Amino acid sequence: xxxxxAATETEPGIDPELKSLVADAKEGDEHAFAAIYxxxxxxxxxxxxxxxxxxQTAEDLTGDVFFRAFRRLDTFEWQGKDLGAWIMTIARxxxxxxxxxxxxxxxxxxxxxxxTPETGIDDPERVSVARDMAxxxxxxxEQLKDDHxxxxxxxxxxxxxxxxxxEIMDRSVGATKALQYRALRALAEHVKDVPGLSEIAVMGxxxxxxxxxxxxxxx
Amino acid sequence: xxxxxxxxxxxxGQLLDGTMPADDASxxxxxxASLATAVHDEIEVPAPTPAFKAAxxxxxxxxxxxxxxxxxxxxxxxxxxxTARWRHSAKLLVATATASSMVGTAGVAVAAQQALPGELxxxxxxxxxxxxxxxxxxxxxxxHLHLIFARERLEELTDGLDGYDADTVIDLLEDMDAETVAxxxxxxxxxxxxxxxxxxxxxxxxxxxQRDGLSAIFDRIPPxxxxxxxxxxxxxxxxxxxxxxxxxxxxxxxxxxxGDSVTLNAPGDGPAVSGSACDCVSLLPxxxxxxxxxxxxxxxxxxxxxxxxxxxxxxxxxxxTTTTTVPALPEPLDGAGRSLDSAITSLTGDGDSTxxxxxxxxxxxxxxxxxxxxxxxxxxxxxxxxxxxxxxxxxxExxxxxxxxxxExxxxxxxELLSEPTETETEILP
Numbered sequence: 001x002x003x004x005x006a007a008t009e010t011e012p013g014i015d016p017e018l019k020s021l022v023a024d025a026k027e028g029d030e031h032a033f034a035a036i037y038x039x040x041x042x043x044x045x046x047x048x049x050x051x052x053x054x055x056q057t058a059e060d061l062t063g064d065v066f067f068r069a070f071r072r073l074d075t076f077e078w079q080g081k082d083l084g085a086w087i088m089t090i091a092r093x094x095x096x097x098x099x100x101x102x103x104x105x106x107x108x109x110x111x112x113x114x115x116t117p118e119t120g121i122d123d124p125e126r127v128s129v130a131r132d133m134a135x136x137x138x139x140x141x142e143q144l145k146d147d148h149x150x151x152x153x154x155x156x157x158x159x160x161x162x163x164x165x166x167e168i169m170d171r172s173v174g175a176t177k178a179l180q181y182r183a184l185r186a187l188a189e190h191v192k193d194v195p196g197l198s199e200i201a202v203m204g205x206x207x208x209x210x211x212x213x214x215x216x217x218x219x
Numbered sequence: 220x221x222x223x224x225x226x227x228x229x230x231x232g233q234l235l236d237g238t239m240p241a242d243d244a245s246x247x248x249x250x251x252a253s254l255a256t257a258v259h260d261e262i263e264v265p266a267p268t269p270a271f272k273a274a275x276x277x278x279x280x281x282x283x284x285x286x287x288x289x290x291x292x293x294x295x296x297x298x299x300x301x302t303a304r305w306r307h308s309a310k311l312l313v314a315t316a317t318a319s320s321m322v323g324t325a326g327v328a329v330a331a332q333q334a335l336p337g338e339l340x341x342x343x344x345x346x347x348x349x350x351x352x353x354x355x356x357x358x359x360x361x362x363h364l365h366l367i368f369a370r371e372r373l374e375e376l377t378d379g380l381d382g383y384d385a386d387t388v389i390d391l392l393e394d395m396d397a398e399t400v401a402x403x404x405x406x407x408x409x410x411x412x413x414x415x416x417x418x419x420x421x422x423x424x425x426x427x428x429q430r431d432g433l434s435a436i437f438d439r440i441p442p443x444x445x446x447x448x449x450x451x452x453x454x455x456x457x458x459x460x461x462x463x464x465x466x467x468x469x470x471x472x473x474x475x476x477x478g479d480s481v482t483l484n485a486p487g488d489g490p491a492v493s494g495s496a497c498d499c500v501s502l503l504p505x506x507x508x509x510x511x512x513x514x515x516x517x518x519x520x521x522x523x524x525x526x527x528x529x530x531x532x533x534x535x536x537x538x539x540t541t542t543t544t545v546p547a548l549p550e551p552l553d554g555a556g557r558s559l560d561s562a563i564t565s566l567t568g569d570g571d572s573t574x575x576x577x578x579x580x581x582x583x584x585x586x587x588x589x590x591x592x593x594x595x596x597x598x599x600x601x602x603x604x605x606x607x608x609x610x611x612x613x614x615x616e617x618x619x620x621x622x623x624x625x626x627e628x629x630x631x632x633x634x635e636l637l638s639e640p641t642e643t644e645t646e647i648l649p
Contacts, residue, residue, distance in 0.1 A: 030283035034276055041272055046264035059271050066279055068466065071420045097467050134261040141262070155235075156258040162232065180235075181228040184251040191254070 014078055022083065026073050033073070037066055040084055044091050047158055051095045061098055065091045085164035088154075092168055140190035148183035155180055282416060335379040336387050358409035359418070365402025366425050369395045373432045380436055385443035392447040396454050399429070403458050403483045410465070419462050426458040457483055 018039070024032035044065055049058035069087050076086055141149055147169070154165045166176040230248045233239035241249055332347070334340035348368055355361045372395035376388065383391075403422060410418040433452055440448050461483055 028283065030280045033283060034280050037276055037279055041275070042264075042266055045267040045271075049265040055265075058265070059267065059275075062267065063275050063278065066275065067282065067416050070279070070283060071416065071423070071466070134263070137257060137261050141258070152255070152258055153262075156255045157262050157264055159259070162236075177232045178228050180255075181224075181231050181251065184231070184254055187258070188251060188254055 018083060019078065022073065022076065022078075025070070033070055036069075036083070040087050041066070043084060043158060044087055047088060047153070048091055048095055050153055050157070052098065057098070061091070061094050065094050068094065081167065082164050085160065085167045088158075088160070088164075089168045089170075092150075137191065140187055143190050144183065144186055147179060148186050151176065151179045151183045152187060335375050336383065336391060337379075358405045358412070362402045362405030362409055362418075363421075365398045365405060366421075369398035369402060370425070370429065370432075372398065373429060377432065377436055380439050383441075385441040388441055388444040389447050392444065392451050395429075396451050399451075399454055399458070400483060403461075407461075407465075407483065416466070419466050422458055422462045426455045426462070430455045 018036070021032045021035050025036060041062065045058055045062045048061045048065070049055065052058050052061065065087065068090055072090070076083065141152065144152070150169065151165060154160045154168060155162070160168065162173055162176055162180070165180075166173045169176060169179075171179065227245065227248050230239065230244045231251055234241065234244045234248060234252045235255060241252070244252070332344060334344045348364075348371075352361065352364050352368075355364050372391050376383075376391045376395070380388065402425075406418050406422055409415070430452060433448060433455070437448065
């Protein structure tokens with residue numbers, strides 16, 4: 001098994017363990033790459049699944065992404081980059097290639113949306129309301145233009161930073177901030193007629209916190 | 220972009236980052252932040268199943284390990300096994316006894332590995348390569364060797380460039396291209412058979428390394444040879460495009476990889492790839508994709524040969540198969556012996572005292588020749604693997620899904636002209 005060489009140096013903001021794994025994986029250590037895979041497979045799969053809306057396709061593409069990531073690991077450098085964002089960039093491009101090659105459009109039917117989330121609420125009525133709310137929000141998200149939906153998903157569903165989102169979407173940080181603002185405005189337009197969601201948009205942050213707490217501890 | 224919108228964008232960013240108290244933000248921005256929080260809390264990220272995760276993990280580990288370690292080990296083992304048989308072969312004794320000029324060629328052969336075109340030992344080097352190719356079995360081994368020899372041609376070019384005339388440079392470039400085409404096609408066939416992704420990695424890295432090497436000597440090439448250098452660079456570009464198309468699951472090439480054969484053609488020998496009407500050809504300069512007909516020929520054993528000359532004065536002509544494919548050597552020593560005999564005769568026949576002395580003073584046996592060749596081959600394979608550490612930019616990925624930030628950055632100007640907020644984001648997908 002190759003030994004880590006450059007991984008001993010620590011840099012601010014970089015997980016030394018992850019850096020060590022990358023260094024070893026670059027040397028061909030399959031177990032180091034497997035450890036990297038363990039870290040990012042959930043995020044990558046989730047991103048792809050939300051884009052393609054089909055589990056089997058998402059699994060196939062996720063496999064492609066990680067094989068591709070290994071093939072290109074030599075090109076990855078830490079300079080201002082996050083490995084997760086780098087892998088997500090590959091995933092994003094792979095999804096685009098998929099839609100282009102298969103002549104798909106980003107039109108997912110609602111029956112392909114992910115499984116209904118577990119709310120942790122016992123009251124059946126509240127569960128129903130919460131699920132309706134999630135479903136409506138998800139549906140509203142589907143109505144957005146592609147880059148609006150993408151920036152919202154990356155920022156607020158996959159918890160990527162503005163900088164990472166900018167890298168993944170190949171935009172400047174400033175452009176990404178502007179995009180997220182416009183995307184949320186567009187989403188607000190779509191939810192304004194949806195019961196429950198309209199209250200969120202109207203009441204602001206404090207009101208939303210109250211609303212979610214009223215649903216039984218979603219926060 | 221209006222100043223007011225700019226302010227809201229910044230407010231939203233700070234509010235989401237937690238660097239601005241909610242009360243300090245305007246009401247509409249707070250609403251957007253609330254909506255973002257709702258998305259975060261309400262939309263669940265789909266999770267892969269444990270079974271899928273485990274299966275893909277195992278597949279990755281196996282794929283990496285098999286392609287990197289086992290492949291090279293198999294090559295080395297195969298070569299060693301074959302040379303071991305030689306060492307115990309009765310034919311070796313017969314050949315050694317009857318071909319006196321071969322006795323003692325180990326020293327010559329080793330010395331020849333550093334020979335450059337025009338030097339007396341260079342023919343021995345060429346024969347040694349033929350022997351090595353004859354020992355190889357399987358497409359992966361032959362493919363690797365062809366690429367190693369292509370790299371060797373580049374090194375010869377680099378090392379002796381200042382002393383070569385234009386014809387020598389052109390010969391080397393042509394030889395290099397022929398090896399490149401043969402090696403690439405062997406490895407593409409191997410990929411079709413095995414689906415081993417690391418084969419594509421090797422091809423990508425080879426193409427990048429060769430391209431870098433050629434670029435480094437670009438300014439030193441004689442003007443007469445410049446078109447040939449361009450052709451070599453185009454060939455490497457074809458490899459990148461073809462490999463990338465296959466790796467990306469190009470609708471045509473990807474399908475072909477699992478079914479019809481895809482064959483790389485040398486520049487001037489038709490489209491970049493033969494075997495299917497592939498769209499990826501359109502990625503190439505029109506000068507390379509000018510021929511629309513498919514010219515690959517599928518032989519009975521399933522391999523596709525690149526052959527023939529184009530009618531437009533191509534720089535690379537002749538039957539590439541005959542120059543790069545060494546026929547199987549059921550009795551490899553005999554063929555090698557004849558070749559070496561010829562080479563040694565040509566060396567000693569011109570009366571060069573140094574060479575004659577070297578040959579006469581060398582008392583090693585053909586066994587030693589075999590061992591040295593094996594060691595050299597093994598080292599070269601290892602070196603090549605070690606050296607091929609670059610990768611090829613992903614042309615497909617780089618050219619897809621990119622939205623120019625300029626669109627965003629010019630929004631303000633457009634907004635000002637229209638006197639109302641305008642979004643000018645570009646749709647990425649159709």
